[in-house]
Amino acid sequence: MAKKAFIEIDSERCKGCGLCIQACPQKIIEFSAEFNTKGYHPATPNDPNEKCPGCGFCYNNCPDTCIKVYRMVNE
Amino acid sequence: MQAKVILKRPESLTDKEFTYCPGCLHGVAHRLVAEVLDELNLRRKTIMVAPVGCSVFAYEFFNVDGTVAPHGRATAVATGIKRAMGPEKTVFTYQGDGDLAAIGTAETIHTANRGEKVTTIFINNAIYGMTGGQMAPTTLEGMKTTTSPYGRNVDDAGYPIHVCELLQNLKGVAYLERVSLLDPRGIVNAKKALKKAFTAQEKGLGYSLVEMISTCPTNWGLSPVESLKWAKDKMLPEFPLGVFVDRVGDVK
Amino acid sequence: MAEKTMMKGTEAMGEAAIRCGARLYFGYPITPQSELPEYMSRRLPQVDGNFLQAESEVAAVNMIYGAACTGTRVFTSTSSPGFSLMMEGVSYIAGAELPAVFINVVRGGPGLGDIQPAQSDYFQATKGGGHGDYHLIVLSPSTLQEAVEHIELAFDLSDKYRTPALILADGMLGQMMEPVELPEFKDLESLPKHDSWSLTGMGNREKHIVTSFDINADVLEQMNIRFQKTYREIERNETRCEEFMMDDAQYAVVAYGTMGRIMKTVVKMARDEGIKLGLIRPITVWPFPYDTISDAAEKVEFMMTVEMSVGQMWEDVRLAVGKKIPTPFYGRTGGVVPTPVEIFEALKKQMEVK
Numbered sequence: 003m004a005k006k007a008f009i010e011i012d013s014e015r016c017k018g019c020g021l022c023i024q025a026c027p028q029k030i031i032e033f034s035a036e037f038n039t040k041g042y043h044p045a046t047p048n049d050p051n052e053k054c055p056g057c058g059f060c061y062n063n064c065p066d067t068c069i070k071v072y073r074m075v076n077e
Numbered sequence: 078m079q080a081k082v083i084l085k086r087p088e089s090l091t092d093k094e095f096t097y098c099p100g101c102l103h104g105v106a107h108r109l110v111a112e113v114l115d116e117l118n119l120r121r122k123t124i125m126v127a128p129v130g131c132s133v134f135a136y137e138f139f140n141v142d143g144t145v146a147p148h149g150r151a152t153a154v155a156t157g158i159k160r161a162m163g164p165e166k167t168v169f170t171y172q173g174d175g176d177l178a179a180i181g182t183a184e185t186i187h188t189a190n191r192g193e194k195v196t197t198i199f200i201n202n203a204i205y206g207m208t209g210g211q212m213a214p215t216t217l218e219g220m221k222t223t224t225s226p227y228g229r230n231v232d233d234a235g236y237p238i239h240v241c242e243l244l245q246n247l248k249g250v251a252y253l254e255r256v257s258l259l260d261p262r263g264i265v266n267a268k269k270a271l272k273k274a275f276t277a278q279e280k281g282l283g284y285s286l287v288e289m290i291s292t293c294p295t296n297w298g299l300s301p302v303e304s305l306k307w308a309k310d311k312m313l314p315e316f317p318l319g320v321f322v323d324r325v326g327d328v329k
Numbered sequence: 330m331a332e333k334t335m336m337k338g339t340e341a342m343g344e345a346a347i348r349c350g351a352r353l354y355f356g357y358p359i360t361p362q363s364e365l366p367e368y369m370s371r372r373l374p375q376v377d378g379n380f381l382q383a384e385s386e387v388a389a390v391n392m393i394y395g396a397a398c399t400g401t402r403v404f405t406s407t408s409s410p411g412f413s414l415m416m417e418g419v420s421y422i423a424g425a426e427l428p429a430v431f432i433n434v435v436r437g438g439p440g441l442g443d444i445q446p447a448q449s450d451y452f453q454a455t456k457g458g459g460h461g462d463y464h465l466i467v468l469s470p471s472t473l474q475e476a477v478e479h480i481e482l483a484f485d486l487s488d489k490y491r492t493p494a495l496i497l498a499d500g501m502l503g504q505m506m507e508p509v510e511l512p513e514f515k516d517l518e519s520l521p522k523h524d525s526w527s528l529t530g531m532g533n534r535e536k537h538i539v540t541s542f543d544i545n546a547d548v549l550e551q552m553n554i555r556f557q558k559t560y561r562e563i564e565r566n567e568t569r570c571e572e573f574m575m576d577d578a579q580y581a582v583v584a585y586g587t588m589g590r591i592m593k594t595v596v597k598m599a600r601d602e603g604i605k606l607g608l609i610r611p612i613t614v615w616p617f618p619y620d621t622i623s624d625a626a627e628k629v630e631f632m633m634t635v636e637m638s639v640g641q642m643w644e645d646v647r648l649a650v651g652k653k654i655p656t657p658f659y660g661r662t663g664g665v666v667p668t669p670v671e672i673f674e675a676l677k678k679q680m681e682v683k
Contacts, residue, residue, distance in 0.1 A: 004078070019100030019294075019301040025261055042099065059261045061084040065104025066095055071084035122530035126395070136538050142528040144398050144425070144539040147417050150391035153383070157395025158528065160379045161353055161403070166530045184391070187384040 005074055007056025009047050012068040018042030022060035022069060028053045031060060044068075087111040089120045091140045100301020102258040102291040103132055106200055109264070110169070111139065113271045117279065123167040124158050126151040128176035131206040135171050146170075149181030152188035155195040164281055169196040175205045178214040178238050185240070192249025192283035196274045199240060199286055202293040203312060210296030214238040217315055222296070237315060241288050245321040251283030252276075253322035257290040257313065259305050273325045282324050290316055332511045338503045339365040339406070341473050341511070342432060342496065343372065345480035346404050350515040351430075352378035353403040355392035357385060357411060360444040361500040362434035365406040386411040390418030397427035398539045400523030402484055406432035408500075409442065409450050413458065419493060420459030424541025426556075428487035428523075430480070431465070432496045434503035437664030445664025446500035448586060451641035454497050455615040462553050464560050466494040466567065467615040471590040473509045475612075476502060481512055486567060488521040490559055497614060499637065501587040501666060563616055570618035571610040572625070574600065578607025580680065581629040583622065583646050585611045587666070588635055594669040595635075595676065606676070614642065622649035631655040633679055635672055638662050655682070 009031075011022075016038065022045050023031045030049040038044045045068075047054070056073040086092075089111035097103045114120045120141055127135035129148035136143030146154040151170035159168045177185050177199050188195065204222055205211040211224040215237045219228040229237075241255045254270040257263035267289055274285035290312050292304035299307055336344065343365050346354075354369040366382060373380040383389035389405050396403040407415060412433045422429050435450045437443040452458075454467045466486050470476035476498060483494035526537055543549045571589075574596055575581065584592040589610035599606035609625055609632075611618050626632060631654050634643040640658045647656050659675040661667040 007083075008080070015094055017099035021100055021301055021305070024302045024305075056083060058084050062261050062264045063105065065097065065101055065108075067086040067090060067104070067108055069084070070082055072080040073083045074078045075081045077079040121532055124399075124528045124530055133542065134544075136540065140531075140536060142531055142537050144395075144528060145542055146391060146394070147421050150387070150394075150418075153388040153391035154395035154398070156381070156388075157353075157355065157392035157397070157403070158399055159395075160381065160392075161396040161399040161401040162529060183384050184388050187388065191381075 005052040007054045007071065007073045008049065009054060009060060009072070010070045011045050011047060013038050013044035013046065015066055015068045016042060016044035017066060018044055019065065020045070021063040021065065025059040025063040027057065027059060028055070030054055087115045089114040089140050091138055093137050095138060096134055097131060098295045100292070100294045100304065101131070103200060105258050105264060106198060106289055106291065107135065107138055109268045109271055110171070110198055112268060113275055114141070117272065117275055119167045119275065122165060123169065124162070126154045126158070126168070126170045128170070128172040130173035130176050132171055132173065132200070133207070149176050149179070150184055151176065152181065152193070152195065152197060153184045156188055156193050159193060159195050164194060167275065167278060169198065171198045172200070173206065174201050174203065174213040174215045178240055186244070186247070189244045189284045189286065190247045190249050192251065194278050194281055195284065196278045197286040198271070199288045200291050201240070201288055201316065202291040203237070204293050204296050206293050206296055217311060239316065241321045244286065249283050250286070250322045251324040252285035254320045255288040255290065255316060255318050257318055259290065259292070259308050273323070273328050276328050277325045280325070290318070331513055333508060334511065335506055335508050336473065337364060337506045338473050338476060338498065339434065340368040341509045342406070342476050342480055343368040344511055345477040346430070347372055347376055347378070348512045348514050349402070349481050349484045350517050350520045351402045351404050351484070352376060353396050353401060354378070354405065355381050355383050355389045355396070355403070356405045357383055357389050357407065359408045359411045361436055361503050362406050362408050362432070365432070386414035387418070390415035393429050394418055394422050394425070394427065397422060397429040398425070398528045400527030400529070402520060404430035404432065406434065408434045408436045409438050412450065412453065416459040419465065420461050420463060421541050422493045423459070423463035423465070424461060425539050426491040427493065427539070428491055429493045430483045430487055430496070431493060432498060435497065435499045437662070443664040444500065446587060446637060446666055447662065447664050448499060448588060448636045449638040449641065449662060450497070451614065451636070451638065454495055455617065463556065464615050466490070466492060466563060467497050467613060468494065469497045469586040469612060469614050470502065471586055471610065473502065473505065473507050477509050477511060490563055492559065497586065499587050567613060568616040568618050569612035570621045571612060572621065573608040573610060575607035575609065575625060577605055578629055579605035580676070581607050581609055581625055581632045582635055582676070583609045583611070583632060583642070584635045585614055585642060588637055591667070591669055591672070592635055595672050598669060598673050599676065604680070611642070617645050619645070619649040622646060626650040626653040629654065631657060631679060633657045633659060633676060635667070636660045637666060
């Protein structure tokens with residue numbers, strides 16, 4: 003099954019609030035073990051099975067516009 | 078196959094990082110307003126009025142002309158701006174529960190009553206955030222805050238104020254809805270409400286207000302995720318969601 | 330054509346404002362100036378202007394703030410208790426460097442007071458009624474003609490220095506009728522443009538922010554230092570004062586506004602009796618003509634301040650004079666207007682004091 007979509011999270015902007023993690027229906031976002039310079043564990047995508055459908059729930063729930071959502075398209 | 082961005086920060090927001098607490102839904106509300114300004118192509122003719130409260134810096138985050146009003150007076154300031162500039166410009170206020178429903182009650186009611194063609198985004202999280210968690214007019218019965226440490230006693234402090242219910246009979250109101258930012262469906266609906274509210278202004282129909290049930294993790298003493306649940310369990314029964322006034326009709 | 334007509338003070342000021350290009354008025358009824366909003370409600374629609382009776386003076390001053398943010402000429406009027414309500418807004422307008430014109434038709438106070446003329450808001454006007462390190466430019470007319478001219482001056486100075494201006498009038502001036510020559514209608518296109526900072530919607534330019542707020546104390550201090558530079562410039566350029574029969578004066582009186590007008594009668598009464606009395610009449614009470622008064626103190630035996638208060642401008646006179654000569658005071662307050670005869674009696678008593 004080809005990759006449909008993926009996300010990028012600005013780890014420096016992220017405040018580790020966890021709203022994207024709880025919103026994601028596919029459960030493919032988790033807290034990073036690393037810290038960012040603010041001292042938070044930023045959210046980070048973890049999608050080895052390429053389950054992300056590009057639904058945008060994470061983007062919608064993120065209060066800090068940290069997330070960019072990409073869809074794969076035929077050009 | 079090529080990767081195409083389908084969702085990213087709207088043009089009507091600057092790049093400045095929000096100064097809000099982690100998980101505070103102000104950021105979601107800001108983004109929705111900005112998305113609507115982008116989609117309705119209003120950005121270059123919009124002037125915003127920030128309140129006093131956590132969002133006192135809102136004019137830094139929106140990519141539009143902006144000012145900050147004295148506490149409670151944003152709708153009066155918006156009245157002055159709109160009447161000076163005329164219908165070609167879009168004016169909105171962004172206010173919390175203290176700003177709009179305590180100190181600003183008179184301005185709120187009269188701006189709505191006059192049907193001023195401005196739009197208000199009202200963030201209701203039942204507490205005073207910026208000043209450290211005091212009781213708000215919308216604080217729930219029994220809810221503990223720093224100025225109601227034993228829980229809000231309605232015999233003493235009255236009941237939580239329902240702003241939409243208060244304003245709905247004023248004839249100057251063209252669009253009035255209470256929405257929630259507490260889950261993806263709520264957020265999608267909140268954006269639709271904002272679109273209708275700004276459309277009410279664009280069509281010169283009258284005053285529009287969208288009340289957004291929101292959270293305050295820091296002063297509620299809950300995590301951002303726990304706050305969503307608490308708000309759903311406790312605030313939605315007190316503040317029912319719905320459309321109170323709609324003179325706009327269908328909007329794409 | 331400049332028009333000469335007989336008008337009531339409040340209405341004359343309103344008409345003057347319209348001729349100076351103001352097409353926006355937000356105000357609230359309060360005695361003794363309710364005729365001003367009433368007049369504006371009739372006149373503004375006639376000139377395609379916008380009138381709104383706000384729900385309170387608090388709302389009104391904030392509507393003024395909003396309109397001023399757009400760089401549009403705007404003004405309001407009120408009386409003492411109403412001006413107290415506006416203090417927060419005045420501070421914000423000063424701190425945000427916005428042009429706006431205020432008219433305070435002062436009445437007896439404090440509190441609800443009464444509706445008769447007074448001068449007991451001098452401190453509030455000149456020492457800051459609102460919070461923070463700011464000043465209003467304060468003009469104090471003594472005749473309706475002067476009031477009409479001060480309206481134009483207030484708008485011009487306010488636009489020039491980007492700071493609010495106040496016409497400190499009183500109930501006498503507001504309610505009396507006398508002939509005035511009204512200015513010509515200004516061409517709205519000739520009014521100062523504030524395109525470099527005003528909130529008008531971005532269009533093709535970068536966004537503008539109007540604020541009196543900075544969370545960084547060092548930055549806020551620099552803002553205040555910049556305001557102070559402007560105030561010093563206003564002091565250098567805009568201090569206005571009338572010296573009436575001061576050339577050969579042996580004694581001087583200091584009075585402003587309506588009191589200044591009454592004192593001209595007292596000066597003439599004194600001169601009729603061979604007493605060499607002169608009057609110093611501050612026209613701007615901020616900036617205050619300290620130098621004129623200090624210089625005059627070198628030449629006269631005493632300088633008596635006369636006010637419709639318990640002595641507020643009196644403090645500035647004493648500051649200017651120091652210990653050079655005696656600085657007595659005569660005043661009536663609570664809305665009582667002293668007569669020339671009683672003032673003259675008090676003056677003669679002062680002359681006997683050696």
